[in-house]
Amino acid sequence: MRVDVLTLFPDTMNAIFGESILGRAQKKGILHLEAHQIRDYTTNKQNQVDDYPYGGGQGAIMQADPLYRCWCAVQDDIGGHAHTVYMSPCGKTFTEEDAKRLAKLDNLILVCGHYEGIDQRFIDECVDEEISLGDFVLTGGELAAMAVTDAVCRLVPGVLSESACYEDESHWNGLLEYPQYSRPEVWHGMAVPPVLLSGNHQMVDRWRKKQSVFRTRERRPDLAERIQLPHKTRAEKKFIAELESEWEEYKHERSHSDAEKMD
Ligand SMILES: C[S@@+](CC[C@H](N)C(=O)[O-])C[C@H]1O[C@@H](n2cnc3c(N)ncnc32)[C@H](O)[C@@H]1O
CATH class of the missing domain: 3.40.1280.10 (SPOUT methyltransferase, trefoil knot domain)
Incomplete structure (x- = not known):
């Protein structure tokens, strides 16, 4: 080009x-x-x-x-x-x-x-x-x-x-990227989410997708309104239902950690 x-x-x-x-x-x-x-x-x-x-x-x-x-x-x-x-x-x-x-x-x-x-x-x-x-x-x-x-x-x-390299990144499919971590496992008292150390690729993938969706909902509701997650297979439908039930928990955790930061 x-x-x-x-x-x-x-x-x-x-x-x-x-x-x-x-x-x-x-x-x-x-x-x-x-x-x-x-x-x-x-x-x-x-x-x-x-x-x-x-x-x-x-x-x-x-x-x-x-x-x-x-x-x-x-x-x-x-x-x-x-x-x-x-x-x-x-x-x-x-x-x-x-x-x-x-x-x-x-x-x-x-x-x-x-x-x-x-x-x-x-x-x-x-x-x-x-x-x-x-x-x-x-x-x-x-x-x-x-x-x-x-x-x-x-x-x-x-x-x-x-x-x-770019298909996983923010905005490629309308979502923001999930949080990323590198070594060491604990830095300034903060540990890497355990799932990322589990070696279970399916669980890592699920965690990342969930973080992506929730981060987008939280930070960019304008983008979140436009995304249509795949919902054809049973596994996809199950994932979407689980997301709904985990969203309140995520928001609660986030407001808790925001409050801690303010203290
Ligand atoms: C000072 S600006 C001119 C702004 C213009 N008088 C106006 O009010 O729309 C000078 C140049 O900067 C560039 N520029 C300024 N803001 C920009 C933006 N948000 N996106 C892209 N280019 C920008 C444009 O090429 C523009 O011609």
Whole structure:
């Protein structure tokens, strides 16, 4: 997969892209990540990319033309239209489902705004969708583009060692992940839940599923409302019935440990 980012800060982006899992995937030839300096596509001596907003108001707006020239150069290099996303607080909030959808593309262009944003006419002509990182405003689109690149690229086959690495994680199937523990068995007086030391994989699996469902209900009732647990087989139906009876107990335990923390 190839991801091109149009930005005023390509060095920052390229430095991050060269590190860790994304860097290794590029070395293996699975990914090609490249940040492009929009200023290189200006036609004025000062390499100015912004100007005042028509109608008045605060700050400056990134002009359509340098962005358009940069975007055309990248499209030419790719050799066709690449799905183009403008990172914007006015866009749809990014989710794991968007990451899965975008990871199926061969090419993706991410456009980073700065100042007060970018000229609407570039968006109207070149942008396929607007994506927001959340309901807050960043000073530029770079952090959002990095987050999207990372979340998308880790789902590209071969980037992580196995698909199990992400299929077990929060949001893949609408649930939050269960709590995780590593050595030592007791740390600061807190022991690892005994079931995880039992060696009984069925029981571990059941405990993890239960923790996932309960954690999602507790922390993200909005997500929990949407999940449909498998309920076809007798074992699945039994599991769902047991969950209902164990939910009150879980809530009681949680409120008890929260109260202890407050003391
Ligand atoms: C200061 S913001 C401009 C905000 C714009 N004036 C508004 O009120 O919608 C500058 C740039 O940061 C990026 N940005 C800011 N918040 C973002 C968010 N929540 N998600 C994605 N990109 C964001 C966009 O690319 C935007 O053009």
